[in-house]
Amino acid sequence: MKDRREILHAYHVTFAVARRAGVADPLSGGVSRVDHMGAVRKYGQACPLATAMDVLGERWTVLILRELLLGPKRFTEILSRMPSIGPNRLTDRLRTLHAIGVVSKSEPTTEYTLTEFGEGLRVPIIGLGLWGLGLMSDGVDHSTARADMVALCMTVAIDPRHLAGLALECDVDAGERFSMTVSDGALRVRSGPSLSSSPTTVACDAGTFIALSLGTEKPSTAGESGRLAVDGDVEAAGRLFEAFADAARRHTAGQSA
Numbered sequence: 001m002k003d004r005r006e007i008l009h010a011y012h013v014t015f016a017v018a019r020r021a022g023v024a025d026p027l028s029g030g031v032s033r034v035d036h037m038g039a040v041r042k043y044g045q046a047c048p049l050a051t052a053m054d055v056l057g058e059r060w061t062v063l064i065l066r067e068l069l070l071g072p073k074r075f076t077e078i079l080s081r082m083p084s085i086g087p088n089r090l091t092d093r094l095r096t097l098h099a100i101g102v103v104s105k106s107e108p109t110t111e112y113t114l115t116e117f118g119e120g121l122r123v124p125i126i127g128l129g130l131w132g133l134g135l136m137s138d139g140v141d142h143s144t145a146r147a148d149m150v151a152l153c154m155t156v157a158i159d160p161r162h163l164a165g166l167a168l169e170c171d172v173d174a175g176e177r178f179s180m181t182v183s184d185g186a187l188r189v190r191s192g193p194s195l196s197s198s199p200t201t202v203a204c205d206a207g208t209f210i211a212l213s214l215g216t217e218k219p220s221t222a223g224e225s226g227r228l229a230v231d232g233d234v235e236a237a238g239r240l241f242e243a244f245a246d247a248a249r250r251h252t253a254g255q256s257a
Helices: 004-021 048-056 061-068 075-081 087-099 122-133 147-157 206-214 219-224 234-256
Strands: 103-105 111-114 168-174 176-183 186-191 200-204 228-231
Touching (some): 048 061, 061 075, 061 087, 061 111, 075 087, 087 103, 122 234, 147 168, 147 186, 147 206, 168 206, 168 234, 200 234, 206 219, 206 234, 219 228, 228 234
Parallel strands (some): 168 200
Antiparallel strands (some): 103 111, 168 176, 176 186, 200 228
16 A cells, blocks of 8 residues: 555545546546536645545545444445445445545455544544434434444443443344444444354344433333343343443533533
8 A cells, every 4th residue: 555645645636637637537437526517526725624525525425434334344235235326436436435545445355444544534424423413303214224323323422431341242133233342441333243152132123222322212111012132141231221321311412502
């Protein structure tokens, strides 16, 4: 991998040439990124935030990175989680992210993974998700809700003090299959089943998981109604949901103040 500064410089030079020539983005494999006036959609400001938005501001880019925050993904896995993007646009976005060193591509499985450079976006992107949580005042659309994304946001929102002394390996089936691991005062969330031989299992629908995470329902109530099944360390799972609810209250209270 080239020095990151060289990559970013080459990226901006490429688009400067494209702007002057009024041609399609040479990194996109023929997919145009010019507007109806023939200009590449870039801010053109020597500002770190503007430079970041030159890359991240394209539609779908942040959502692609959102998927990779949950672990490596194949092209088809990313596409299945947001089919409206279409294969051509997804190819375009991944090619750009790969060219500037945000993602790497492994062979022969062709899995896309965040690089160390890309991992630098973890906290900012999850922070956007937490900010967006305060905009969901009309409730959650259970037909599109994703429990794994709520759990991912909790990795940043949760107070580490609530995880002190807690050790948990949890396999969650809540529409999406994902794992939650708590160790050394930190929470990690990854797509797919737990790799542990004997994890605690949590089974519920996405709406129930989100209600438990936001503190609008208690695990005991959901369990009694048959909408939540926990097998394994029930106490540890309950403690984790309590920590989720505390984090949700703190973040939504700060936004509504």
